[in-house]
Amino acid sequence: MRPETQVAPLEEVLKSDWGGGKSPFGVSWGKLMMWVFLISDAFTFGGLLVGYASLRISSERWADVERVFSLHLFGKDMPLLLIAIMTFILVSSSGWMALAVHAAYNRDKRRTVTYLLLTCLFGTLFLCCQAYEWSKLIMEGLRPWQAPEHPPFYGVRGFGASFFTLTGFHGLHVLSGVVYLLAIAWRVAKGVYDRRGSYEAVEIAGLYWHFVDLVWVFIFTFFYLF
Numbered sequence: 001m002r003p004e005t006q007v008a009p010l011e012e013v014l015k016s017d018w019g020g021g022k023s024p025f026g027v028s029w030g031k032l033m034m035w036v037f038l039i040s041d042a043f044t045f046g047g048l049l050v051g052y053a054s055l056r057i058s059s060e061r062w063a064d065v066e067r068v069f070s071l072h073l074f075g076k077d078m079p080l081l082l083i084a085i086m087t088f089i090l091v092s093s094s095g096w097m098a099l100a101v102h103a104a105y106n107r108d109k110r111r112t113v114t115y116l117l118l119t120c121l122f123g124t125l126f127l128c129c130q131a132y133e134w135s136k137l138i139m140e141g142l143r144p145w146q147a148p149e150h151p152p153f154y155g156v157r158g159f160g161a162s163f164f165t166l167t168g169f170h171g172l173h174v175l176s177g178v179v180y181l182l183a184i185a186w187r188v189a190k191g192v193y194d195r196r197g198s199y200e201a202v203e204i205a206g207l208y209w210h211f212v213d214l215v216w217v218f219i220f221t222f223f224y225l226f
Contacts, residue, residue, distance in 0.1 A: 034204045038211045041173075045215050048169065049222055052142040052162045056226070065158045065224060067152035068137070079135045083224050086129045087216065090174075093122035094213040097181075104199035109188055112202060114212045116185035119209065130171050139162070166219055181205055 027035075056062060066079035073081070100115035140148065144161045145155040184205045193199045 005182050018074055028200060030200065030204050031207070034207050036205065041211070045169070045218070046165055049218060052166060052223065055158045059156065059158065061154060061156060063147065063154060063156045064152035069133070069224060078225060082129060082133060083220065086103060086126055086133075087121050087220050089126045089129065090216050093119050093126070094210055095205075096122060097206050097209045101203050104188075104193075104202035107194070107199065109191070109194065112199070113185050113189050115182060116181050116188065116202070120178045120185070123174050123181070123209075124184050127178070130167060130174075134164075134167075162223070166223055170212070170215055170219055173215070177209050177212050180208065 067077070069083055070077045070079045071081045072078075098113050098120040100112050100119060103111035103115055140153075142148065142153060142160045142163070144164045147156050147159045149155040153159065184201055187193065188199070188202065193201060
């Protein structure tokens with residue numbers, strides 16, 4: 001006679017990793033959806049960067065980037081100074097965001113709100129710098145459909161379209177992130193997540209903000225440095 005097959009109780013099956021009762025990845029629905037959004041958004045930014053790279057490689061000449069994005073201070077032209085300042089501001093904002101997530105893990109409501117507001121402040125400073133950059137170039141005659149014939153633009157076709165599309169799309173993400181973080185900070189201050197017993201929403205918001213920061217690193221590297 002064959003030995004009887006041991007059948008595990010239904011409760012044990014449901015509690016197992018692959019029995020349908022526990023996610024094998026242990027990720028909440030909100031965090032999973034944020035990752036799905038970020039991956040799809042990464043493809044969008046990747047497509048824009050590939051399009052820019054194709055245009056850049058196929059062009060016989062290109063604008064003098066160092067002169068286009070220079071600041072005239074103390075009687076001297078300082079290439080890419082404003083871009084360096086913008087990069088420093090945005091990278092610093094990611095540091096404040098990391099501190100906000102750490103404070104949220106510790107259920108420290110006051111520090112979480114403070115660090116979120118500092119992140120928003122640095123994001124707003126970045127947007128102000130970008131607004132100055134846009135207004136300066138527009139005053140110099142740069143448009144999405146054309147570039148001035150004189151140096152440092154040399155009438156390069158596609159330069160304005162590349163610049164306004166890449167930086168504008170990223171700036172829209174930063175603006176959305178600032179509004180998003182302000183809403184999260186308000187909910188933290190109101191004790192919404194204390195009543196829920198979880199501050200995971202702060203971590204999810206942090207994923208978005210770090211993504212925006214990472215995208216800027218790629219734009220800074222491929223558009224401003226090459």
